[in-house]
Amino acid sequence: MKIRHIPYQAAIIITIGVYLYYLIYRVRYTINPESLILSLGFFYAEAHGFLALSLFFFQIWQPAERKAPPSNPGLSVDVYIPTYNEDISILRKTALGCVNMRYPHTTYILDDGNRPELAKEAAKWGCKYITRKERKDAKAGNLNNALRCTDGDYVAIFDADFVPQPNFLDKTIGYFRDPKVAFVQTPHNYYNIDSFQFRINKKKEQSWNEQDIFYRLMMPCKDYWNAAFFAGSAAVFRKQALEDIGGMVTGNITEDINTTILLYSRGWKGIYHNEVLSNGLAAKDLKNYHTQLLRWAEGNIGLLFVNNPLFVRGLTIPQRICFFSVIFGWLIGFPKFIYFILPPVMILSGGYPIGSFDFSFVWRYVMFLGVILFGFKFACRGYGKIRYDESYLMMNFFIFIKAALKNMLRQKSIFKVTGKGMQTSTTMLEIIPQTFLCLICFAGIAWGGLKLWYGISSDYLGIGVAIFWSFVNGFLAMSGIELVTRPYFKRKEFRFIGTIPVQFAVMSNVGSASSVGISRDLNENGISLITFIHLPIDTKILLSLYLNEKIVTCRATVLYTAHSGNPYRHLQGKMFIHGLKFEGLSREEMDVISMYCFNTILPRFLQRYGKKASVFIRIMFKFYNHERFRKHVRKKITIPVIIYRNGKPLFPVVSNDVSASGLSFTTYTPMELGAILNMEIFTPFGKFFAEGEIKQVREIVAENSYFIGVKFSHLYDRAEDIRVRSVEKDDQASLNRWLKTFPKGKS
Incomplete structure (x- = not known):
């Protein structure tokens, strides 16, 4: 045990101890027999929270700290890109990223859509093409078919939208020096930060994504218990290990975690290399995001009924706890719904979930809540953002409940591919649960205020607390609705945020002017350019983009122009922002820009906006x-x-x-x-x-x-x-x- 982990582990022990004391006090002194349903429901939510927090803390007890060993030369590696109906322009970026990985390998496009046009493009990209007549077992079946058709000793897997860095294989293949290592998993990172799943603070240079805590904290800590698992993409497998279990596990829509459990039960090891080495597309809208989330939730909860890790032979006790924690984590929808709806119900019904709502309870509750919030935030080592986490749960609790009910009713799950195309507008149907909560919370606030104002009730403490929590929950619901319904840019391709130097020349009837500017964002189709001279709309200019050792020269048209705004109002008339569309770029030049964005601009952005020291x-x-x-x-x-x-x-x-x-x-x-x-x-x-x-x-x-x-x-x-x-x-x-x-x- 390393000394630097002791403060976090001490915080975990203290937090769990305070939570347990609070629950014992609750069950002994505060259950209200006059509102038994409300009281037991509230206690269930708190008890569920205790178990969930205990399991979470067990998983993040201590992270494994790994440094990539030197790569093994001369290994035979196949790279798989499974696809069904993803846009070919998205696949192209992934294929180029895979082909350009430095370690010798062969890249395969695994097309379950059986598209002749994709077969032609794959040959141009330098990839081999595999298809099959039927789509049995979806992605898992597609991968198993490729395992039978290829002869590499190691297999790297990337989803259709995941673009690897050139050093991906160099950083991961060396772990296979250990003959018991079955797979090496790396973090999933998403580059389209305009997705509603992200929060970006440019002033503080901080970013938050709802999956960061899982991939950057929980998975390294699971690795400490030898319980990290295959996450579906951005991983490398030893083919012999997959053959030992008969290939990717089928019969469940989450083939990744099922495959991992079976590998561990046979004595194989997994490795988690905690370094972002590839980048994918996050779901762009609420509909596709919930489609993805429902698939994950259904598949993981389904492990309770098939391949339950508590009973699978061959797993260690820490592995059983870690995998059960994954399942239990998806059951959070029920207690969260209780927390969200109980305060306004308490006001509207007049029933109290607490038998003795007095100062004795309030000071204990305040102590408990303070310790839990601080303990969670501290133990998460900078990755836990309580406000954002609660907002995420507000937007998704209904999906978790739906997934749990479908499993309880034993309804068959269907594998649905997450859409990767243009963002679609959120409909009212998709935010009914949050709208309902918003309305009932503010109805409770109004009714509580009226009860106190007209003397219908003199319980200022009880109603005041209920009004406060109703306001908090109503605000979460409102902010979530605003986030997913706000106007969005209908640009198909994401612009990467980063600065590059750009030389430009403006040709006109009265001569030419040249200068140097910098980009604000960039992709293969256009650039947002900051200059110190004004460029009128529709101006044709000649650009030289400095992309490391390569220079791309092209023509561009100014589509819009604006003065720099706050905080540079004093520079109006001296500093301008222009939107430019590239013209006449060859496909190869566009690929150079695209790969520069993935391999240079994006890693620099992650370094700049990554987790900060305390x-x-x-x-x-x-x-x-x-x-x-x-x-x-x-x-x-x-x-x-x-x-x-x-x-x-x-x-x-x-x-x-x-x-x-x-x-x-x-x-x-x-x-x-x-x-x-x-x-x-x-x-x-x-x-x-x-x-x-x-x-x-x-x-x-x-x-x-x-x-x-x-x-x-x-x-x-x-x-x-x-x-x-x-x-x-x-x-x-x-x-x-x-x-x-x-x-x-x-x-």
């Missing part, structure tokens, strides 16, 4: 690095910079931050510490030239992204220099004055 650690880091005492404060300003050496331009970059004493930028290649750079720096007020020394070089994304910190050694006075500098003689003072026009910490 506030305490960040404060200590600042003091340790003397940031608190810096004379010049770094500001997160993204502007284009051209790097020169020996008087010749090397390449353009985009700054991460700038101060009067230096700047930093990210590049695809490491640079020599102590090297002297000459830089041409573009600003909304003009450009200036500087000489600087590289003081810091740090790898931030393996193999393709390096942070470079530069300290200015000289700022040159030239006619082209920034205009505001001309009012002062001191170079650094002038630059600092310009930097003060930017809000602190904004980018």
Whole structure:
């Protein structure tokens, strides 16, 4: 046991202890015989919560910490992409990502849709094509058919929308040095952050996805108990292990976890490599998301009746607990519905679930609730976001109940493919449960207020608490409805958020103008470009996109233009945002842009918006690095910079931050510490030239992204220099004055 895990484990023990004390107090002193149904229902929800939290805490007791071993050379690897009806443009990205993985392999398209046009495209992509006459056993049957048709010793599996990184196999194949390892699973990550499942805070550079806690915390901790499981995609299998159990398990719509349980029962091992090495598409709308969620819930709850891990021979006790926890977690719909509806029912009916709703109960409840909330958040090591988690449960509790009831009634589950096309609008039918809860909560609030106002009841404490929880639940329902019904961009292809330097030239009847701008977002069809000159709508321009060592040159048309808004109102008329559509790109050039987005922009975004250290650690880091005492404060300003050496331009970059004493930028290649750079720096007020020394070089994304910190050694006075500098003689003072026009910490 490592010392750094002890605080989290202590928090787990204290939280469970307080919860158990509270339940004992509840059952001994607070059951209300006058409202027995409400009282027992509420106690069931709390008891269910205790068991669920205990199982959850058991799973996250301690994460396994793995470092990818060196890859084994010379292994025979097949890569499978199972598909049924996914758009060929989506498949193309996955196929290109698979083909471009560095470790030698053969890529197969497994088409259950039997599409001749896909067979032709697969050959162009460098993939082999496999199909079958019937779709028996859906995805599991498709994979089993491919296992019989191919002869590789190892099999990597990617869903049709999952694009792997070039080093995927290099990072995973080395684990198979252990002859007992059956599979290596990696995290699922989703790149279309405009999906309603995401929350993005650009100011704090934080992101949240409802599956992060599972893939980045729970799965590594399950790995500690040797209970990590195959998640359907982004995994590598030893073919011998699959042959040992007769292939992927069929007869259940969640073939992944069933296959894992059978492998473990035969003595095989699973590995979880906790590093994002591929990226897929999240469901774009509520309908497709609920289709996916219902399939997962039905399949996992179905394990209670078929292949129940509590009774499967060969599993260890921790494995039984971990797999049962997965099943039990999908049964949360019933207690959550009770929590959501009980406060307004309590007000409207006048019945109390608590026998003695007095101060003695209230202080214990407040203590219990505070400890549970803090304990959960702390034990989750930064991945648990209580507000977002509750909002997620509000939108999905009805699906969990539906899945449980279908299993109890033994209705047959049908495998439905999650739609990956254009987003569709949410209908009122899809949000009936949340609308009902919203209405009943606010009806309870209104009636409770009237009862107190007109003296119908004098129970200010009881009704006040019920009104408070009704408001909380009503707010969750309203915010969920607003989230899934808000207007959305009808762009088919997601734009990747990231900055690249872009040189552009505008041709006109009176001559040409050229300059350098930076992207705000990008895909193979277009770009959002920030410039310091105005480009009118319908203007035709020539672009040079700097994509690491490759430069893509193309023409583009300006579709819209806008002044920069808040927080840069002072830059109106000097800084502009343009929407550009590419024209005349070849398919190969579009693929270059697409792969750059997946392999460079996306990993940099994940690094920037990933889990942050605690506030305490960040404060200590600042003091340790003397940031608190810096004379010049770094500001997160993204502007284009051209790097020169020996008087010749090397390449353009985009700054991460700038101060009067230096700047930093990210590049695809490491640079020599102590090297002297000459830089041409573009600003909304003009450009200036500087000489600087590289003081810091740090790898931030393996193999393709390096942070470079530069300290200015000289700022040159030239006619082209920034205009505001001309009012002062001191170079650094002038630059600092310009930097003060930017809000602190904004980018």
